[in-house]
Amino acid sequence: MAKLILLLLKCILLCGTVYAVFEDQVGKFDWRQQYVGKVRFCHFDAHMQSSKKVLLATESNVFAALNTRTGEVLWRHVDKTGPEGNIDAFLQNGQDAVLVVGNGRFLRSWETNIGGLNWEAVLDSGSFQSACLIGQQGTVKNVAVLKKTAISLHYLSNGHQKWIENLPDSDTVDYQTVYSGGNSEVYVLGVVPHSHIAIVAFSGDDGEILQQSSVEAPWLSSIPESCQMVDQDLLICVDSTTMSLYTLDLKLQLQLNQIPLQSLELEVDPDFRPSLVSHQPNPAKQPRSEFFLQLAPDHYVLLQFNNGQLVVLRDFKPALLVSFATTGEKTVAAVMSPKNKTVAPSSQASSINLFNAETGRRLLDTTLIFTMDPNGGKPEKLNVQAFLKKDDSVGYRVMVQTKDHTLTFLQQPGRVLWTREEALSDVLTMEMVDLPLTGTQAELEGEFGKKTDGLMSMVFKRLSSQLILLQAWVAHLWKLFYDARKPRSQVKNDISMENLSRDEFNLQKMMVMVTASGKLFGIDSKTGGILWKHYLENIPSNAAFKLMVQRTTAHFPHPPQCTLLIKDKDTGLASLHVFNPIYGKMSHVSPPALPQPILQSLMLPFMDQDYAKVLLLIDDQYKVSAFPSTKYVLQQLQEMASSIFFFLVDSNQGRLSGYRLRTDLSTEQIWEVALPTETQKIVSVKGKKPNEHVHSQGRVMGDRSVLYKYLNPNLLAVVTESTDLHQERSFVGIILIDGVTGRIIHEAVQRKARGPVHVVHSENWVVYEYWSTKSRRNEFSVIELYEGMELYNSTAFSSLDRPLVPQVLQQSYIFPSSISTMEATLTEKGITSRHLLIGLPSGGILSLPKMFLDPRRPEMASEQSREENLIPYAPELMIRTEWFVNYNQTVSRVRGIYTAPSGLESTCLVVAYGLDIYHTRVYPSKQFDVLKDDYDYMLISSVLLALFFATMISKRLAEVKLLNRAWR
């Protein structure tokens, strides 16, 4: 108890500052966007006619319900990442949604209204194949889960297992599908590739094998890919080599009945694998007898089984996507077809029409126009929500999934209700770019840039621009006055391209985000609104991206310029995408073609004559190419060649090597460090941020002397992990190495430790976090480097001339939680104290003062350490709830935190991205340069006025008194 009180007192004494938000500040400076990821399964909640819900299971292992009116997330369940949380199947029955998760490990039932868990059942291990609902006499009571070797039936009401049966001959037969047509029989279909189909019929009541047979099918390799169930227990398959449809009655199981496509006067496109789309509206009833056959990428045919005869109902060509939908007793087919081919393909419009499934007749007034976003991808999937109108006709809404992971929800005749950019659930890298000045400000700015042309014209120009400013100010005042009269809710704060401009303190910026799908976004940091998007097609699936700002907005009239380096991780081949970060448009500057794999890219601090920073790309022949590569740049490069160094890391061979540029743009190796790959591997190499400023060169000690920081901008922190993962022998190595000379400044090894290691490297310190295998806990360690009491060369830093090794101080702490990611705050001039922003797996973002991670924290508090404001050492770092910058706004699966300085020294802009995106401002030293919101202007001005009058009066009185005395 006494310990606790003591600790509490210490905490209160040492950090009286509180970093929490006030209640009325919630949502004022921050925003959060929640995403679900790329949709894998989608079901409209159809158990109620007036339902406004769509249920989504996604590839990011998220199960969520969206409001179909607004597109907002009603509820969301985020499962584990990776295969453990992978959603294998999603079945819906009334209010219940049944999910199979983690390769058939879990069976879960969710209540769809509020998103609560009904029950969860743990299944036997075994690779999951298929699942289906089993109905009996019109009601669905069970769910069947098919695994590689066994089939099990579970009650829908409580998840209990009804029965489990092993599958016969499961070592030879590849069982792939389970099917039930509404009677109590459960059919399991398997295939021996290029030989025969195996059919096993189980009794739904007790799991008894009712029937078992095999049918010759030498052309079949996969049932889910080429077969579907239609009509009454009829299996229909399509084969592209024989150009025929095959049907098989599961009840009779005699043999496959071949129907050549030619007999139906149909023809398959060469090199196309035909496929089938069927529909089973109610799992307790048999599937529809109509189905689609896809013959070419844009060719579908609607077919029907009519008394054992196959009838072509309608031919759809061209048709992009098809889908069935059922409402009440009516089933319709929705077909999306390109509207007209004359328009440029980039801004293509498509029309969606409904057709009666039974007759193939087009339903009147059901056309819906879908205009494709020219900056988006092609449509990929069509999800139709059909409903009965009051006059018993069928109305519908559609949700179109496009290749760029966008969901667009439309209603007739083409009104977009909402769109969701699910690509933003997978942001890989981002940058924040200053917004441009307003037109008038730019005008004024441009005036100084131009050459002088006479005194009179200059004066005239100045006057005119001042006039324009005055005009803008009056307009602004008028708008303020006009808006003030309107109720607050009506005042629109919409940011559009036109009124996009920098604010007074540069707090509003453009967030350029690069997503894994290859879609780029420009997001306004104030509101979170998407201002532009651009979809890059043909991005390899394993691409690595590097986003660089080549020219900022500071160089009017040159537009800002960003360059995205897209590199295929396997081949190393790269390409460049150059664009304007404010408007998202592709730049007219054509990037160079890169025929060779790229090893390293390097942004040089010097600029070409158009104020674009020079980007160097090093290919696998160690040749350097520059972008932009104008004559001026090449000349500059030649002059500076001997001072341009770069390093390469080959983690496979454990090799770090340094190169120097030569005047002919070739390179020479100048140093090499090799870590033996048998014992350790390089996991990360971290340099410092190039835009980081350090305000103070040293720290003032308790005795008023100065301890100078070792501020080497070329320092790299190399983190290695041991290959031996035994808990006694595993270690984490940290090597501080100069990137120019290859000199190892410090080499430390953290024994009995394991990764994942998170590192932040800034100023003169490195903070890293690791897992201690000995104590089974997460630990932080901080290394600080000091030159000592004297600076070696105080005017400039050169890696080539620093013979002395810095003093190294290190201290470690216990951290009570594991962490997802870590970043340090960044401010304009580096005066503000630093905080570490730590993304926790729980979804919190912790702002931990760097003060707590200081290797100079003393064992015992002394007079001098108190003078220096050092906190006495305590081995545990505590998580204080007021340190969470995102209060209750949980950010799921934080993958990265980006920090950017604002125009205010006290303020740092923070973006945390992962499944969600969260933006906020942090004030590590509180808002020392801003007056508070509730600052009492009235009081201060009245006091001033009162003082003024008091002096006036007392002066007058004094004068009178003096005069009186003089008379005396």
Next chain:
Amino acid sequence: MSACLYRDSYQRVFLCCFKDLSVNDGLETEFNGFSVPLEHSFEVDDVAKFQLRGSLVLKTGREPSVSLNQNQLSEEDRTKLKEVAAVDGLYRIRVPRVFLQADKQTEWQTDGHLTAFVRACAMVESHLSDVITLHTDVSGYLIAVSIVTFPGACRGTEVEDEVDLEVFNTTLSIMAPVNAPGPETALFIQRMEQEFEKKGKNPQEQKSFFAKYWMYIVPLVLFLMMSGAQDQSGGGGGGGGNGGGR
């Protein structure tokens, strides 16, 4: 190694090891170590041509140490070094990758070299005073070599090659990774206990207000309660009680 052939012309240079090694020829045979060549290269056209500078004698074991035998710079090399310094060329050194924990010296395998550099002018202006550090990893592999000169700057001062550029003045050391400290819980707990004990010495302070003065408070409360009860029955006793209470 071929380096051993030049033994007679070797000149012993300043040694800096973890252990002070006063090496003489008689002791050298007891070394449980081996020697590896230290090569250097300085060319006007900056194309590395490594030549033998000396040999490093590495002593393996728990506390690895190193000593260096190296030649003088020849007349030819001296002029070349000055020429290289004039064009701001590089002075490079390299050592083979070796494993220091190997028991037999034949076991070390050279799969590549570790290289480092310093500006040739710095080498000249420091009068060949260089600091060479060999870095090993946890298991004893040589992972890096570094070279700096002291002073490190190039100021363009004139150097007499006969006097100053003849003999290397090398400070040599071998560095193994330091063990990073873990969280110091033991010391912290010890400190907390000390403070606790300090408090424990005068238990008077530890006790709360109530615990200290209960013997005064309880009778007072009882007395007040009693007097209150008396108040209800009769006024006279109550007045007296109040007076006693004060």
